[in-house]
Amino acid sequence: MLGVERILVAITQDEGAAFVLEKAVILANAADAKLEVIHVVYESLADLSVQAVEKDQTLKTFILSAAESWLEDQLDGVRHKVKSLDSATLWNKDAWQGILHAAEVSQSDLIIKATNIEEDRALSIRTPQDWNLLRHTTIPVMLVKPSAWIKAPIIMAAIDALNEDQFELSKKVLIEADQLASILGGELAIVCSYPLLEPWAGQAAVGIDFQQLRDDIERVARKAIAKLTDAANVSFNYLYIEEGRPAMRLRSLADETQAEILVMGTVGRTGVKSFVIGNTSETILQYTQCDVVVLR
The missing domain is CATH 3.40.50.620 (HUPs)
Known part of the structure; x- marks a missing residue:
């Protein structure tokens, strides 16, 4: 910014x-x-x-x-x-x-x-x-x-910390959100979500410790977020590592924290795919009710 x-x-x-x-x-x-x-x-x-x-x-x-x-x-x-x-x-x-x-x-x-x-x-x-x-x-x-905008707003950065291919985009999102927080005298909240681990049941789930799996994912996510924040040279006030659909979790967190601005990244598409509604970024935009900054 x-x-x-x-x-x-x-x-x-x-x-x-x-x-x-x-x-x-x-x-x-x-x-x-x-x-x-x-x-x-x-x-x-x-x-x-x-x-x-x-x-x-x-x-x-x-x-x-x-x-x-x-x-x-x-x-x-x-x-x-x-x-x-x-x-x-x-x-x-x-x-x-x-x-x-x-x-x-x-x-x-x-x-x-x-x-x-x-x-x-x-x-x-x-x-x-x-x-x-x-x-x-x-x-x-x-x-x-x-x-x-309200005074001292929450600026929420939605990143895909578990996807190494999106490292630079997530870094850009963090920098943008941090600068907005600085400009508006607000606080930075980082959100990283991952898919539900138990959408099904059956023989394949026998013996799986889902809580241990969640703990492992959170540990990896925290390490990845630390790497990203170091690279972006930003500090944060709140960190949310959430299980669930990104659009649903972001909407809930934005409502709970009363976030003023959500900063997120989206991967550009070309050709026929550029006209298809339904990717994660577009779904998030459908469900959030705060101001949104979209980066590529």
Whole structure:
């Protein structure tokens, strides 16, 4: 986070815009970074036919002008708070494509975007725009709730310490989470989960000491986490080594600790697989209700 030079902030025309900007300003000042704030326009034309909008350039210009005016109103009280702030209103049917194009053009290092979470549902569904943004981005993305950060927040780092192939990604997650904890005056909690050991019963389970197996796994995990924290040069306040599905355990721990931000890594996919929902990272995103930073 502290190595970020330019942050792209995507806001929408709702009451949450001010909170998104507030969070972006905090991070920009901590990183001494420049802000690029964009507003992607298109969905607001639901009452008009696509053909009418595309053909009527005057109407399109009017809509963009109105959106630009709204954006400037939002930024009036923000520009003096950061060292540099650029803004743009973009016309794109798919907001995620507009965001990624703007990030590429501005050479941004981080994308911050508001996300709407249905608090009353057991399963927190993020929008298709969020999914597509996360699947296609090459830079970190922070999805934030339209609410202010609390003082001294818990920053949760979800790592796969038992997977040596993910050492560098887990290290990156720890560094990012530690820096966020430092910026926000919070505490770092590390979470490492492993699959359930007794999902079945039968002859194959006879003679297995599952508690001893759990103890062995925890010992290996603690050793791996110590290696990771040494490599990342971070210290932590809380450590959770949990048995169970990562998505379920992370949601429970985030609720129990009232974590403000979850930092996690995801392995990028290409081709047909990039369109498949259901990998661990996407499942975690479905079930967590705090702000989330996704790294690759």
